[in-house]
Amino acid sequence: MDMPIMDQAAPGRIEERPLGQSFGAELVGLRIAGDLPEDEFAAYLDAFHRHHLLLVRNVPFDPGAHVAFSRRMGPLELHSQTRFTLDTHPEIFCVGNHTVDGVLKANFARGVEQWHADSSYREIPSAASLFYGVICPPEGGETWFIDAAGAYADLPEETKAGIDGLRTVHSLATLAEWGRRHNPDRPPLTEEQTSKWPPVSQPLVRTHPVTGVKSLFLCPAVISHVEGLDPEASRALIDGLMAHASKEKYIYRHQWREGDLVIWDNRCMLHTATLFDHEKYQRLMHRTTVAGA
Ligand code: OGA
Ligand code: MN
Numbered sequence: 001m002d003m004p005i006m007d008q009a010a011p012g013r014i015e016e017r018p019l020g021q022s023f024g025a026e027l028v029g030l031r032i033a034g035d036l037p038e039d040e041f042a043a044y045l046d047a048f049h050r051h052h053l054l055l056v057r058n059v060p061f062d063p064g065a066h067v068a069f070s071r072r073m074g075p076l077e078l079h080s081q082t083r084f085t086l087d088t089h090p091e092i093f094c095v096g097n098h099t100v101d102g103v104l105k106a107n108f109a110r111g112v113e114q115w116h117a118d119s120s121y122r123e124i125p126s127a128a129s130l131f132y133g134v135i136c137p138p139e140g141g142e143t144w145f146i147d148a149a150g151a152y153a154d155l156p157e158e159t160k161a162g163i164d165g166l167r168t169v170h171s172l173a174t175l176a177e178w179g180r181r182h183n184p185d186r187p188p189l190t191e192e193q194t195s196k197w198p199p200v201s202q203p204l205v206r207t208h209p210v211t212g213v214k215s216l217f218l219c220p221a222v223i224s225h226v227e228g229l230d231p232e233a234s235r236a237l238i239d240g241l242m243a244h245a246s247k248e249k250y251i252y253r254h255q256w257r258e259g260d261l262v263i264w265d266n267r268c269m270l271h272t273a274t275l276f277d278h279e280k281y282q283r284l285m286h287r288t289t290v291a292g293a
Helices: 038-051 063-071 148-153 157-163 172-182 191-196 231-245
Strands: 015-018 025-028 053-056 093-096 126-135 143-147 167-170 200-203 205-207 214-216 223-226 251-254 261-265 269-273 284-291
Touching: 015 038, 025 038, 038 053, 038 261, 063 126, 063 284, 143 148, 148 214, 148 231, 148 269, 172 191, 172 223, 200 205, 223 231, 261 269
Parallel strands: 025 053
Antiparallel strands: 015 025, 053 261, 093 284, 126 261, 126 284, 143 251, 143 269, 167 200, 167 223, 205 214
């Protein structure tokens, strides 16, 4: 008879270990594969909606399984920067400073924190992202997450009433300007990108389609303005809400180990990359992005 091993959940049973202060759990025993039985997948989705962020450790490197599992959650985005997607799996977008024969193979952003939810500049933004550590620096290069639902819930009632119906304009051009301020060697947006991704209107307070929970949809580097407000008032409102949401009590910092898969719910969380010593270390992350408002 097989003896149970300490660090493994019993077959079919997935163990949940809380991670952050108000959200996030490590799942032990979840297999990342496209053919996960329906009941196991339903249990996983249930955990996802309760915790908003899930970590699975020691996931074997398998882009095909990463894509197949991700697709169970919904249609996958194809990223606009095809030079950083995998030839074999175009649904996988590479992030980091990884170079092969001197050629950069991943999207590398050098800059300060930039809180966002993925793909907010698309008409249909992203519901969830699945981010996998292929090569992780031993220090730095953490990803930080904000409980945007908790931050909204704690606002004074009059602030909630004042912002509930507001809409913001998210623009790839605004993001590109921000990117070029921090990475002057980046090429400007092409005509094709500008026409393919025109500015879009998004709610400032996002309502989760499954849980009904409201959260702050803040992407300071992507939002050009709040509709109906002048640029200064827009900036002041966004910056004020961002200062509130980025308080320590809403944050979870993930320090990556190779083989980590972190799955987060863009519909109630914000996140940002952080710096690392990119001259000393390589970093390569694989991201799939599930579309959904
Ligand atoms: C992203 C992202 C975070 C990181 O790829 O969308 O936010 O830590 N990455 O690289
Ligand atoms: Mn992101």
